[in-house]
Amino acid sequence: MAKTFHLELLASDRPFYVGECEHLVYPASDGLMGILPGHETLVTVIEPGEIKYKVDGQWRYCAISEGFAEVRSDYVLILGDAIELPDEIDVKRAEEAAERAKELMEQKQGIMQYYHTQAALNRAMNRLKVSRRHNHEI
Amino acid sequence: MSNMHEIKERIKSVSDIKKITNAMYLISSSKLKKARKDLDATEPYFDKLLYAMRSILSRVPDEADELVFFDRRTHIPPENRSKLLIVITADKGMCGAYNHNVIEKAESMISKTGMNYLSVMGQVGRMYFQRHDKKENVTLDKSFFYTTQNPTLYRARSIAEEIMERFQKGEVDDVYVVYTDMKSSSEFEVRVQQILPLDVTHFVKSDKDITKHHEAEFYPNIEAVMRHLIPNFMKGLIYGAMVESFCSEQQARMSAMDSATTSAKDMLHTLSLQYNRARQAAITQEITEICSGSEAQSSGGNF
Numbered sequence: 084m085a086k087t088f089h090l091e092l093l094a095s096d097r098p099f100y101v102g103e104c105e106h107l108v109y110p111a112s113d114g115l116m117g118i119l120p121g122h123e124t125l126v127t128v129i130e131p132g133e134i135k136y137k138v139d140g141q142w143r144y145c146a147i148s149e150g151f152a153e154v155r156s157d158y159v160l161i162l163g164d165a166i167e168l169p170d171e172i173d174v175k176r177a178e179e180a181a182e183r184a185k186e187l188m189e190q191k192q193g194i195m196q197y198y199h200t201q202a203a204l205n206r207a208m209n210r211l212k213v214s215r216r217h218n219h220e221i
Numbered sequence: 222m223s224n225m226h227e228i229k230e231r232i233k234s235v236s237d238i239k240k241i242t243n244a245m246y247l248i249s250s251s252k253l254k255k256a257r258k259d260l261d262a263t264e265p266y267f268d269k270l271l272y273a274m275r276s277i278l279s280r281v282p283d284e285a286d287e288l289v290f291f292d293r294r295t296h297i298p299p300e301n302r303s304k305l306l307i308v309i310t311a312d313k314g315m316c317g318a319y320n321h322n323v324i325e326k327a328e329s330m331i332s333k334t335g336m337n338y339l340s341v342m343g344q345v346g347r348m349y350f351q352r353h354d355k356k357e358n359v360t361l362d363k364s365f366f367y368t369t370q371n372p373t374l375y376r377a378r379s380i381a382e383e384i385m386e387r388f389q390k391g392e393v394d395d396v397y398v399v400y401t402d403m404k405s406s407s408e409f410e411v412r413v414q415q416i417l418p419l420d421v422t423h424f425v426k427s428d429k430d431i432t433k434h435h436e437a438e439f440y441p442n443i444e445a446v447m448r449h450l451i452p453n454f455m456k457g458l459i460y461g462a463m464v465e466s467f468c469s470e471q472q473a474r475m476s477a478m479d480s481a482t483t484s485a486k487d488m489l490h491t492l493s494l495q496y497n498r499a500r501q502a503a504i505t506q507e508i509t510e511i512c513s514g515s516e517a518q519s520s521g522g523n524f
Contacts, residue, residue, distance in 0.1 A: 091269070093265055093266045093269055094266065095263060095266050095374055095457075096259075096262055096263060096266075096374070097262045098262075098265045098266070111440065111441075112440075112441050112445065113441065123438065124438065125438050125439075125440055126277060126438070126439050126440065126446050127439075127440040127441075127446065128440075128441070128445050128446055128449045149449065151273075151446060151449055151450060151453075153273055153276070153277075160269060160273065162266060162269055162270055162273065162453070164374075164453075195382075195386075
């Protein structure tokens, strides 16, 4: 049995995963960050991307939109706006959202709206990326 | 005869109303179930968010200049502070004293602390304050147009953004929310919560709960983490208030409609008694008439 730490992945609309974990990789602001048991205390921002975590020697994957993580030596807490399994992602919907966001980006709009669309595009592209990557493997 | 007809009409209208109240009862009970489920699903997230905020703040000493939303602006005297009050009411009536209690609380806040701006969610409250807008120097935000039906995080986010923007611009110094908290399924409490400037002590029951943690590293830096955390926290706060209010609204409507249905049933009972009595009286009268008529004829053969 490998050494583990307690992982809590909480999405704003449901608790996604609560349990033991051996290894965690998540997207931080400047690239992927890996966490093993006994990591130093750390608080970070999570960018939209893919989280993978190892439970009982098996890697599990999920897509996260923005969030943040608190890391302690035996405990990791991740709070995300939305966390989804690759299977749960509605590719059609994500494609439409990306399309819509791209169209909106072309328009002249206020700076706040621009950020909103940018964030929406980011989320949609991330969903597409994660779901494509995992559907190829099957 | 007219009495019988009247009672019949009455019975019909009461039973029609009973149908409506019963339907509203069913609708609100199913809506309540959904709202409860939403609340339960977000609760762990929000609890942890609160916990994280607390533990992070306990580790951040006095970098107050970066933490805009914690700025209490103490240099502004209380009488010059511009205050914003967010009121959460229902979109519809028919829910007992629910709206009344919220509006009353809001009114008392306005007269006591002197609010400058008013943002009302829900049609009932908006209508009320539009009618009573004229007095003092309270400005009702007419473009603040959000429904309280089916609270979503998306809506909470846009509200949070709007408020934070106004706070950052210095347009408002204090922001309060008036909402209804559901203590138990039959007990509601209208609450006032200050949400800006942020103060974690507002959200804990005692100082004990603010635990000091070991030093932590912030990555990439504390500003970036805070920049992400605060909007989420605000969003969570507003969402929490919205969901609590929506739950209470449905619960209030459910019990109001339930008692309306019960009294409709009672009324129908008395009315049907009255109707039967009137009918019986009419029949008796008719029989008496017939009897006396035939008697008059048989005895009148002598003429």
